Amino acid sequence: MMFECVYSTSDYSDMVFLVSMSFNKVMVAQYNSTVGKFVGFTEQGEKNAEYWNKDQAFMQDLKADVDTVCRHYAQVLDSSVRDKTVKPKVKISSVKQAEGNHPAVLMCSAYDFYPEKIKVSWLRDDKLMTSEVTSTMEMADGDWYYQIHSELEYTPKSEEKISCVVEHASSTQPIVKDWNPSMPESDRNKIAIGSSGLVLGIIIAAAGLIYYKKKSSGRILVPN
Numbered sequence: 001m002m003f004e005c006v007y008s009t010s011d012y013s014d015m016v017f018l019v020s021m022s023f024n025k026v027m028v029a030q031y032n033s034t035v036g037k038f039v040g041f042t043e044q045g046e047k048n049a050e051y052w053n054k055d056q057a058f059m060q061d062l063k064a065d066v067d068t069v070c071r072h073y074a075q076v077l078d079s080s081v082r083d084k085t086v087k088p089k090v091k092i093s094s095v096k097q098a099e100g101n102h103p104a105v106l107m108c109s110a111y112d113f114y115p116e117k118i119k120v121s122w123l124r125d126d127k128l129m130t131s132e133v134t135s136t137m138e139m140a141d142g143d144w145y146y147q148i149h150s151e152l153e154y155t156p157k158s159e160e161k162i163s164c165v166v167e168h169a170s171s172t173q174p175i176v177k178d179w180n181p182s183m184p185e186s187d188r189n190k191i192a193i194g195s196s197g198l199v200l201g202i203i204i205a206a207a208g209l210i211y212y213k214k215k216s217s218g219r220i221l222v223p224n
């Protein structure tokens with residue numbers, strides 16, 4: 001037996017409660033709350049349907065289940081999961097740098113958002129760019145979250161501002177991320193860590209050298 005609550009409107013006005021009975025993968029009878037009774041699909045199923053349809057108390061219970069089971073649990077589940085929203089994490093990265101006649105390629109990625117519906121667009125000096133934009137579909141991560149990627153091909157000019165705009169149910173304001181052509185954050189972090197290491201190394205080396213010099217100059221030379 002399979003019990004289903006089928007609906008597609010947010011006010012549950014089209015809610016249908018289905019009870020499907022199958023044997024050896026063949027559906028023999030089904031209750032559909034819109035129809036209000038069982039319908040048999042096989043000889044045995046028809047006999048069963050006729051029997052259940054005569055049971056007034058049972059039919060009364062099934063009728064009430066549209067409200068007490070379907071609408072009730074749809075409301076509980078929608079408010080605890082389906083109506084929730086999670087803001088995307090937006091990142092711009094350089095895919096390709098401009099070289100000769102070849103344009104540069106930037107990628108705007110939105111990660112870990114819910115629900116699926118999202119809009120990603122590009123602005124150049126606050127004007128919407130329509131051509132040279134290719135976007136993937138929203139991709140399910142398999143954990144209720146989604147990700148999407150949009151690529152922009154463009155010929156860089158100096159003193160221009162490129163931004164990625166993400167519109168999503170999780171935020172009334174669009175999420176705007178400006179492209180900082182100087183250096184991506186990950187590269188900056190690598191350089192920062194490297195420089196810190198270098199500075200630390202120099203300090204330790206200098207300290208060592210000073211200590212060595214002090215020690216050797218403090219030594220008393222004994223003439224032989």
Ligand SMILES: *[C@@H]1O[C@H](CO)[C@@H](O)[C@H](O)[C@H]1NC(C)=O
Nearest residue numbers: 006016018032033034035036
């Ligand atoms: C339930 O019955 C109604 C009325 O016959 C029909 O329109 C609807 O498609 C049925 N629902 C399902 C899910 O079979």
